[in-house]
Amino acid sequence: MKIKNILYIAALGLTATACTDGNDWSVDSAFDRLFGVNSDKISVTAEDLTAEVTFNSIKGAEYYIIEVSTDSLYDEVEMGGSHSKVYGTNKEVTTSPYTLEGLVGDTRYYLRMKSMADGKNDSKWCYYKSGQTFKTKAEQIFFEITDADRFEDHINLKWNAEMEATNIVVICADEEIQNITLDANAKAAGEITVSGLNPSTAYTFIIYNGEAKRGTLSTSTTAAMPAGDFKIQLPATMERLDQTIIDDAVAEAQAAVGATNISITIGIPAGLVIDAYGDGTEGPAGLTLPDGVSVTFFGLPGGDAPVLNIVKSINIKGGRGYLRFENINFTDGGCQYLINQSADATISDDLTFTQCRFEGFERSVIRTQGSPVITIGSINLDNCVLTNMSRGNGYSVFQFKLDTPANQDIGSLNLNNCTFDTAQRSFIETSASPLKNGITITNCTFYNVIQSGRYLIDANGQPTNITLKNTILGKTYIDTAKGVRTAGTITVENCLRTSDCIFASNDLKELPMGDVSSADIFADPDNHDFTLKINDRIGDPRWFPVEE
Numbered sequence: 272m273k274i275k276n277i278l279y280i281a282a283l284g285l286t287a288t289a290c291t292d293g294n295d296w297s298v299d300s301a302f303d304r305l306f307g308v309n310s311d312k313i314s315v316t317a318e319d320l321t322a323e324v325t326f327n328s329i330k331g332a333e334y335y336i337i338e339v340s341t342d343s344l345y346d347e348v349e350m351g352g353s354h355s356k357v358y359g360t361n362k363e364v365t366t367s368p369y370t371l372e373g374l375v376g377d378t379r380y381y382l383r384m385k386s387m388a389d390g391k392n393d394s395k396w397c398y399y400k401s402g403q404t405f406k407t408k409a410e411q412i413f414f415e416i417t418d419a420d421r422f423e424d425h426i427n428l429k430w431n432a433e434m435e436a437t438n439i440v441v442i443c444a445d446e447e448i449q450n451i452t453l454d455a456n457a458k459a460a461g462e463i464t465v466s467g468l469n470p471s472t473a474y475t476f477i478i479y480n481g482e483a484k485r486g487t488l489s490t491s492t493t494a495a496m497p498a499g500d501f502k503i504q505l506p507a508t509m510e511r512l513d514q515t516i517i518d519d520a521v522a523e524a525q526a527a528v529g530a531t532n533i534s535i536t537i538g539i540p541a542g543l544v545i546d547a548y549g550d551g552t553e554g555p556a557g558l559t560l561p562d563g564v565s566v567t568f569f570g571l572p573g574g575d576a577p578v579l580n581i582v583k584s585i586n587i588k589g590g591r592g593y594l595r596f597e598n599i600n601f602t603d604g605g606c607q608y609l610i611n612q613s614a615d616a617t618i619s620d621d622l623t624f625t626q627c628r629f630e631g632f633e634r635s636v637i638r639t640q641g642s643p644v645i646t647i648g649s650i651n652l653d654n655c656v657l658t659n660m661s662r663g664n665g666y667s668v669f670q671f672k673l674d675t676p677a678n679q680d681i682g683s684l685n686l687n688n689c690t691f692d693t694a695q696r697s698f699i700e701t702s703a704s705p706l707k708n709g710i711t712i713t714n715c716t717f718y719n720v721i722q723s724g725r726y727l728i729d730a731n732g733q734p735t736n737i738t739l740k741n742t743i744l745g746k747t748y749i750d751t752a753k754g755v756r757t758a759g760t761i762t763v764e765n766c767l768r769t770s771d772c773i774f775a776s777n778d779l780k781e782l783p784m785g786d787v788s789s790a791d792i793f794a795d796p797d798n799h800d801f802t803l804k805i806n807d808r809i810g811d812p813r814w815f816p817v818e819e
Contacts, residue, residue: 305332305386307394310401313384319376319410324384325368329394332386334362336393339371339380346396359387375483376410412436413478413486419541419574423470423495428478428488432461435480441465442475470495493572497597499536500528504571507540512579514549514558521561534565534592539599541574546604548582555583557606562589565620570598576628580604588614593621600628607633608666613641623651630658634666634696642675649708651685654813658799660694661722667700667729676704683708689715690811692799695722695748702731709736709759716801716810717772718745718789721752726777730757738762743810744782745789745796746771754779767792767809 312327324337338344340355351357358364358371374380382399399405412434420427430436436458441449449465457463468474473491477484496502501524505516517537524535548555560566570576582604587594601609609632622637629636636657639645650669660668668691673679684699684706691698698720699710710728721727727744728737736759746769754774755761763781769789787805793814794802801814808815 304392305329305388305394307386307397308335308384310397310399313382313397313399315382315399315405317374317405317407319408320372320374322371322374322380322405322407323368324371324382326384328367329386331388331391332394333365333388335359335364335369335384336387337364337369337371337382337384339374339382341378341380343402344381344383344396344398345402362387374407375480376407377484379404379406409484409487411486413476413488416488416490418572421490421493422572423493424468425464425466426468426474426476426490426492427462427464428476429462430478430486432459434485436478436485437481438479439463439465440477440479442477443472468492496536496538496569496571497567497595498534499565499567500524500530500533502536502538504538505540507543509540509543509545511545512539512547512558514556517558518561521564524564532563534567536567536569538569538571539577539579541571541577544578545580546582547579547585548604551583555605557583557586557611559586559588560591560594563591565592565594567593567595567597568599570600572598576600576626578602581606581609584608584611586614587612587616587618587622590617590619592619593623594618595621595623595625596627597625598627600630601632602630603632607663608635608638610637611635612637612639612645613643615643615645617644617646618648619646620648621651622647622649623653624655625651626654627652628656628658629660631662632660633663634661635670636660636668638666638670639673639679642673642678644678644680645673646680647682649683649685650681652687652689653685654688656690656692656813657694658692660691661696663695665696667697667725668694669699669701670697671701671706672703679704681706684710686710686712686715688713688811688813690801690813691715691717691720692801693719693748695725697721697725697727697729699728699730700726701733701735702729703733705730705733705735705759709738711738711740712742713738713740714810714812715742716745716814717743718793718796718801719748721747721749723749723751724753726753726756727774727779728755728757729753730755730759732758735759736762738764739766739782740764741809742766743792744768744772744779745793745801747773751775753777765809767807 306329308326314325316323336359338355338357342354381404383396385396386394412431414429439451470492471494475489478486503520525531549558576598578600580602584606735757750773754777756777761781766782768782768784770784771788789796792805794800
């Protein structure tokens with residue numbers, strides 16, 4: 272009989288082991304102590320600032336205490352340490368699951384919990400995965416960076432100002448290059464400008480609150496303003512690009528450099544839509560570029576490219592090394608021609624348009640007329656789009672036709688990575704005098720060009736050599752259009768001509784019509800979408816489909 276009692280007591284003792292032994296029974300030797308939750312049944316699903324804790328409910332428990340800490344937790348550690356957060360002291364943790372709020376992103380936490388009830392001893396501490404940690408996800412309090420935030424030497428960063436932050440680390444090529452302490456103004460505004468950066472360079476920005484990472488963004492600075500002896504940035508409040516602005520900018524540059532024959536870069540703020548013309552005695556006059564000064568007009572980053580509404584054609588009279596336009600959109604504000612040159616002009620190196628758009632010009636981008644002496648080393652368009660040009664069917668998009676042909680000395684016309692969408696005259700006309708170094712068209716897309724009886728390229732009787740490479744000739748504006756005439760050679764390499772590119776005469780025999788139409792190869796050409804539906808990577812690269 273005594274032996275049975277001893278065995279009974281021993282068995283009862285086995286059921287009273289502590290929670291830390293990982294037993295479901297979890298009964299303390301004191302019979303009024305609550306069971307603890309089963310450590311093996313505590314699970315955590317973590318987000319960036321919160322974590323959902325799931326656990327088994329305990330009979331008799333009225334609520335639970337949950338403690339998390341970035342320091343280790345064990346029985347000898349008192350609750351509520353300097354690196355911990357305690358939930359449930361106000362008895363709000365009553366059911367499973369429960370969401371812990373106010374955590375820090377990208378942080379490891381230890382977790383323990385106990386069962387509680389009024390008038391009963393609380394259970395012993397039970398530990399998540401026997402003392403292991405869970406980690407919150409990386410937080411993102413940064414707002415997205417837009418084009419308006421990116422510049423050649425600085426980037427504007429913005430974040431949720433309601434979230435605490437102490438500093439921002441700047442990383443380039445896996446090295447920390449800046450650690451910026453946020454002052455009270457930056458914290459209140461939730462924004463800062465990171466300066467001292469290099470153009471066309473990738474950077475990563477990490478925002479911290481103490482040691483806690485609160486967000487990460489990667490982006491790159493924009494390309495630098497093109498080189499020049501002097502750089503000028505026009506004000507964002509500018510309402511018109513007029514002759515005074517041009518003259519003042521040049522005078523400032525000449526004074527700074529100490530010379531009259533200089534090169535300058537004029538930066539035009541992003542997003543501006545402004546008229547461009549000078550004052551004349553009988554109405555608007557064309558802007559005249561000062562003699563001896565090479566100029567680059569550059570659309571600054573930070574938003575959409577500026578739009579110059581050309582009210583009167585630009586006058587390039589005089590001499591200079593180069594004239595360049597980059598990241599600018601042009602519209603016809605009554606000028607009909609962007610450049611309509613009838614005065615002596617020399618550009619010894621190049622007249623170049625890069626990443627520009629032209630829309631709605633009544634007549635030409637460039638026209639030479641009369642009997643001036645005009646010398647241009649080369650004319651270049653790269654990464655440009657021309658839409659709805661030569662609307663009046665009076666002059667070609669590019670027209671070189673002096674009354675005294677011997678006065679014209681133009682080296683070459685080079686079109687690269689461009690789209691030419693709708694034109695109602697000949698595309699290029701240089702029948703009075705040759706382009707001595709020829710016409711080269713590379714990686715371009717044509718659609719809906721050439722009016723009745725006009726030519727794609729008209730170099731009638733002139734020894735102008737013509738080269739087409741990796742180019743698409745799409746639908747002609749009308750089926751009575753004409754092809755190419757020249758006394759020079761015609762070279763065609765890897766080009767495509769659609770079945771609706773029809774030349775009634777002067778057919779381009781070097782590039783016969785194919786079997787597919789423009790609708791077969793372009794996504795939606797009538798709505799100016801020339802994304803390729805074919806596998807060939809040909810024409811203007813901007814229309815190549817995205818590779819998956």
